[in-house]
Amino acid sequence: MSSTLTSLPAWQALADHQRTTRFDLRELFAANPQRFERHTISQGELLLDYSKHYVTAETMRLLAALAEARDLRGWTRRLMSGERVNVTEDRPALHTALRANRPVMLDARDVTQDVVRVRAQMRRFSDALRSGALKGATGRAFTDVINIGIGGSDLGPALAVEALAPYAGPLRVHFMSNVDGAHVEAVIKGLDPETTLAIVASKTFSTQETLTNANTVRAWLANAVGERSGEHFAAVTANVKAAHGFGIDDSRIFEFWDWVGGRYSLWSAVGLPIAVAVGMDAFEAMCEGARGMDEHFASAPFERNMPVVMALLGVWYGDFFGRGAHAVLPYDMRLKRFPDYLQQLEMESNGKRVTREGEPVDYDTCPVVWGAPGTNGQHAFYQMLHQGTQIVPADFIVCCKPHHALPQHHAIMLANCFAQTEALMRGKTPEEARAEMTAQGLPSAEVERLLPHKVFPGNRPTSTLVLDALTPRALGALIALYEHKVFAQSVIWGVNAFDQWGVELGKKLADRILPELAGASPVTSHDSSTNGLIDYTGGKR
Ligand code: F6P
Numbered sequence: 001m002s003s004t005l006t007s008l009p010a011w012q013a014l015a016d017h018q019r020t021t022r023f024d025l026r027e028l029f030a031a032n033p034q035r036f037e038r039h040t041i042s043q044g045e046l047l048l049d050y051s052k053h054y055v056t057a058e059t060m061r062l063l064a065a066l067a068e069a070r071d072l073r074g075w076t077r078r079l080m081s082g083e084r085v086n087v088t089e090d091r092p093a094l095h096t097a098l099r100a101n102r103p104v105m106l107d108a109r110d111v112t113q114d115v116v117r118v119r120a121q122m123r124r125f126s127d128a129l130r131s132g133a134l135k136g137a138t139g140r141a142f143t144d145v146i147n148i149g150i151g152g153s154d155l156g157p158a159l160a161v162e163a164l165a166p167y168a169g170p171l172r173v174h175f176m177s178n179v180d181g182a183h184v185e186a187v188i189k190g191l192d193p194e195t196t197l198a199i200v201a202s203k204t205f206s207t208q209e210t211l212t213n214a215n216t217v218r219a220w221l222a223n224a225v226g227e228r229s230g231e232h233f234a235a236v237t238a239n240v241k242a243a244h245g246f247g248i249d250d251s252r253i254f255e256f257w258d259w260v261g262g263r264y265s266l267w268s269a270v271g272l273p274i275a276v277a278v279g280m281d282a283f284e285a286m287c288e289g290a291r292g293m294d295e296h297f298a299s300a301p302f303e304r305n306m307p308v309v310m311a312l313l314g315v316w317y318g319d320f321f322g323r324g325a326h327a328v329l330p331y332d333m334r335l336k337r338f339p340d341y342l343q344q345l346e347m348e349s350n351g352k353r354v355t356r357e358g359e360p361v362d363y364d365t366c367p368v369v370w371g372a373p374g375t376n377g378q379h380a381f382y383q384m385l386h387q388g389t390q391i392v393p394a395d396f397i398v399c400c401k402p403h404h405a406l407p408q409h410h411a412i413m414l415a416n417c418f419a420q421t422e423a424l425m426r427g428k429t430p431e432e433a434r435a436e437m438t439a440q441g442l443p444s445a446e447v448e449r450l451l452p453h454k455v456f457p458g459n460r461p462t463s464t465l466v467l468d469a470l471t472p473r474a475l476g477a478l479i480a481l482y483e484h485k486v487f488a489q490s491v492i493w494g495v496n497a498f499d500q501w502g503v504e505l506g507k508k509l510a511d512r513i514l515p516e517l518a519g520a521s522p523v524t525s526h527d528s529s530t531n532g533l534i535d536y537t538g539g540k541r
Contacts, residue, residue, distance in 0.1 A: 156266025427458015
């Protein structure tokens with residue numbers, strides 16, 4: 001039996017349209033010289049060009065009708081007004097309240113008052129750190145800050161601190177996420193504990209990796225500054241009691257709330273390392289950029305709505321063309337962490353196989369999201385994008401203006417970015433490849449032998465997102481764009497974008513295996529592979 005989604009007339013209409021329409025990008029461009037103008041959306045500092053996609057005016061109309069049929073407008077209202085959209089955890093997902101400039105009521109209370117209070121605390125703390133007024137236990141000003149956190153307590157701040165490096169102040173900000181001792185050693189190597197402050201960022205304050213790393217860093221700090229090592233810590237958490245229990249003073253605990261999902265939390269106090277690195281004004285500018293995108297998402301008609309269009313294109317390829325992967329290719333080295341950030345945002349949010357109501361889905365949800373910066377990727381995996389057997393829709397991201405003073409470098413970046421999307425779209429026909437080789441003077445037998453290798457199928461869809469420049473505002477808008485894209489897709493697919501039960505099983509098993517690794521006798525409580533691996537690494541085989 002087909003699900004509510006796939007039996008919708010709007011879904012069926014799209015399936016018919018897909019079956020009966022020829023989507024040839026070269027032909028679509030040839031037929032309409034206005035295609036770029038018709039298929040671009042500007043919003044604030046961002047421009048989305050989605051003209052190199054399998055879409056006609058009819059496709060966009062049908063996709064928008066699907067969004068209507070799934071009540072995307074209603075769900076957006078529910079999201080932003082604090083309804084408990086996270087049904088399995090009975091919570092709202094109010095990250096938009098973190099950047100709102102109007103009251104947002106939750107259980108008869110305006111939560112933005114709490115946001116303003118913590119923002120003021122963040123400003124005081126980051127200003128004091130950046131000015132050198134806040135000193136460590138031995139009276140020296142701090143020079144380095146380590147953010148200890150993982151997942152949503154790491155990826156967003158790490159992305160922003162790197163992306164906004166041209167705005168950075170005097171403090172060096174480091175990120176320690178992996179429980180791998182090599183990561184811990186690499187971060188603290190070369191740092192002076194007397195001038196280092198650690199921020200323990202954990203919504204739950206119970207994450208094994210973060211607490212293990214925090215304890216190791218505490219021992220390292222205590223070894224240098226003795227029992228006053230607490231003065232070298234701050235905490236960001238929704239579990240104030242546990243942070244207090246760890247020994248962090250209340251004045252150094254920055255609270256956020258269970259209505260902020262971990263992977264949507266960089267707008268909360270989880271953004272403290274951003275404020276420390278680039279200043280609170282820049283952090284607030286990021287929030288403003290995000291708010292502009294929130295307002296656009298909540299009000300623009302679906303066909304002119306940047307996150308909605310991106311969401312619908314994802315559904316179009318995933319569910320109607322069977323494309324199981326999506327690439328994110330920033331032509332900006334400062335956005336090199338963006339694919340990692342999006343992997344959590346997209347795959348932890350929408351990597352689900354049952355609906356909000358618990359019904360198994362009979363359609364595909366989240367694709368594999370991956371990517372790396374151009375031009376590096378061009379010399380690594382683009383071969384597959386151009387000539388491989390799988391078609392991978394991709395987002396190319398580039399800035400009009402760079403922050404560096406090497407204009408020729410930027411021109412080469414832009415040229416490569418646009419060349420790749422053109423090449424993916426146009427490809428190279430056998431006739432074109434033959435003519436090219438003949439013009440080079442190759443003998444005709446050689447031309448025919450090489451021909452199959454020189455043909456590019458083309459017709460490979462891409463979006464291009466252009467930012468004016470990688471400013472705090474533009475970065476905020478870019479991140480919010482993808483947050484809303486993910487939410488819009490979750491509404492189409494009918495899944496809960498705000499829980500992550502799929503991470504639990506592995507955590508529980510790791511807790512069970514940890515003591516077994518240390519045991520003296522061979523382990524028998526698992527399958528033979530798991531038993532064997534535990535015994536082998538523990539030297540019991
Ligand atoms: O294991 C997944 C997860 O719960 C993410 O959703 C979250 O961002 C990350 O772990 C870290 O959690 P916390 O901030 O509670 O330490």
